[in-house]
Amino acid sequence: MLRHYKIELPAFGRGFHLITDLILNQIPDLPATGVLQIFIQHTSAGISINEAADPDVRHDFQLYFKHLAPENLPGIIHTEEGPDDMPAHVLAALMGSSVQIPIIMGRLALGRWQGIFLGEFRDARRKRTVIITIIE
Amino acid sequence: MLRHYKIELPAFGRGFHLITDLILNQIPDLPATGVLQIFIQHTSAGISINEAADPDVRHDFQLYFKHLAPENLPGIIHTEEGPDDMPAHVLAALMGSSVQIPIIMGRLALGRWQGIFLGEFRDARRKRTVIITIIE
Amino acid sequence: MLRHYKIELPAFGRGFHLITDLILNQIPDLPATGVLQIFIQHTSAGISINEAADPDVRHDFQLYFKHLAPENLPGIIHTEEGPDDMPAHVLAALMGSSVQIPIIMGRLALGRWQGIFLGEFRDARRKRTVIITIIE
Numbered sequence: 481m482l483r484h485y486k487i488e489l490p491a492f493g494r495g496f497h498l499i500t501d502l503i504l505n506q507i508p509d510l511p512a513t514g515v516l517q518i519f520i521q522h523t524s525a526g527i528s529i530n531e532a533a534d535p536d537v538r539h540d541f542q543l544y545f546k547h548l549a550p551e552n553l554p555g556i557i558h559t560e561e562g563p564d565d566m567p568a569h570v571l572a573a574l575m576g577s578s579v580q581i582p583i584i585m586g587r588l589a590l591g592r593w594q595g596i597f598l599g600e601f602r603d604a605r606r607k608r609t610v611i612i613t614i615i616e
Numbered sequence: 617m618l619r620h621y622k623i624e625l626p627a628f629g630r631g632f633h634l635i636t637d638l639i640l641n642q643i644p645d646l647p648a649t650g651v652l653q654i655f656i657q658h659t660s661a662g663i664s665i666n667e668a669a670d671p672d673v674r675h676d677f678q679l680y681f682k683h684l685a686p687e688n689l690p691g692i693i694h695t696e697e698g699p700d701d702m703p704a705h706v707l708a709a710l711m712g713s714s715v716q717i718p719i720i721m722g723r724l725a726l727g728r729w730q731g732i733f734l735g736e737f738r739d740a741r742r743k744r745t746v747i748i749t750i751i752e
Numbered sequence: 753m754l755r756h757y758k759i760e761l762p763a764f765g766r767g768f769h770l771i772t773d774l775i776l777n778q779i780p781d782l783p784a785t786g787v788l789q790i791f792i793q794h795t796s797a798g799i800s801i802n803e804a805a806d807p808d809v810r811h812d813f814q815l816y817f818k819h820l821a822p823e824n825l826p827g828i829i830h831t832e833e834g835p836d837d838m839p840a841h842v843l844a845a846l847m848g849s850s851v852q853i854p855i856i857m858g859r860l861a862l863g864r865w866q867g868i869f870l871g872e873f874r875d876a877r878r879k880r881t882v883i884i885t886i887i888e
Binding site: 574575580589616 | 755756789791792793794796820822826827828838839841842844845848849850852881883885887
C-alpha cells in the first residue's frame with residue numbers, strides 16, 4: 481500500500497532548516513511498519529537528515545556550503561538569476577532531492593541526534609513543495 | 617507490487633545528460649500511484665534530479681565538478697586508469713547511485729524545472745546500465 | 753510486504769569501509785524480487801555504493817573528504833567535540849543516510865565493481881546502527 485501527501489513548506493529563506501515536526505504535523509498517523517519518503521519538487525533546495533540538537537551545526541553548514549559551491553566560479557554562464565542560483569543547483573545535486581526513513585512501531589526510526597532538514601540554497605524566501613510518500 | 621526494468625543508456629561521454637524521456641520511452645505506462653526508482657550499476661557515474669530547462673546549467677556543472685573533485689589531488693594512488701578515474705568515484709559518491717520519484721495520476725511528480733540526469737564522470741564514452749524499479 | 757532488520761556494525765574508526773557481506777550475513781535470504789534499503793541512524797557517518805575492487809580507492813577517498821570538508825574552516829563554531837565533528841556532519845549530508853538497491857533473482861543487483869560502504873567520518877571508533885528494509 482502506498483499513499484502520497486503534497487505539502488507546502490513555509491518560505492524560510494537561505495539556510496538549513498529543521499522540518500521534522502512540520503512534516504509529521506501535516507500527515508495522518510504513521511502505519512506500524514513502513515517507509516516514509518520525502519521528495520522535494522525544486523532544483524535549488526534539497527532534503528537531508530542531519531544533526532538536530534545543536535543550532536550551531538546549521539550555522540556552520542552555511543560556511544561549508546560556500547566552500548563547496550562558491551559563487552562566481554570562473555567560467556560559469558548561468559548567472560542571470562543572480563550569483564546564488566548556480567551554487568544552489570550544485571548543492572541540490574549534492575544533497576539530493578529525497579530521503580527515505582524506516583517507520584518502526586508507528587514512528588520514524590530516526591537516530592537519537594537525527595532530524596529532517598530543508599536545505600534552502602537561494603537567498604529569496606520561497607515556499608517549497610514536498611511530496612510525502614508512505615509505503616507500508 | 618514491484619517490477620524491475622533493465623535499461624542500457626547510450627554512450628554519452630563526460631557530462632551532465634538529461635535522460636527523462638529516454639527512461640520513460642523504454643518502460644511501460646506508469647501506474648496511477650507509485651514510486652519510480654532509478655539505480656545505476658556503475659561507480660564512476662551517478663543519477664540526479666536537477667534543472668532541465670537551461671543547458672547552461674549542464675555546462676556550469678562541469679566546472680563545479682572539477683572544483684569539488686580535482687584531478688591529481690596530492691597523495692592519491694588510484695591513478696592507473698587515468699586522472700579522471702578517482703574524481704569520478706568521488707563524484708559518484710556525492711551524487712548518489714539512485715533517485716526515487718513519486719508517481720501521481722500516472723505521471724512522474726517532478727517539479728516544473730526538474731529533469732532526470734545521468735552524471736557521466738569519465739571522459740571515455742561508455743554505455744551505462746540502469747535498473748528502473750516501479751513500486752505501486 | 754515490507755520488513756526491517758536492525759543491525760549493529762562493528763566500531764571501524766575513520767575510513768571508507770566495505771560492508772556488503774557484513775550486511776548480507778546478518779539478514780535472512782533475500783526475496784526473488786524487491787528492493788533493499790540501508791538507513792544509518794547517525795549524523796557523522798554515511799552509507800554509499802562505490803568501487804569495491806581496489807582498496808586504493810578507499811585510501812584516496814580520505815584525501816578527497818579532507819578537500820571537500822576541511823577541519824577548522826574559518827568561522828565555524830560547532831567545535832566542542834573536536835575538529836573532526838563538523839566535517840563529519842557535512843560529509844554525512846553529502847553522502848546521504850540511505851541507499852536503495854534492487855533485488856533481482858534473489859540477489860542484490862549491484863554492478864560488477866559495486867559494493868556497499870560505510871563512510872565513517874569521526875576519528876573515534878564507534879559502533880554504528882543501520883536499519884535494513886526489504887520491500888518486496
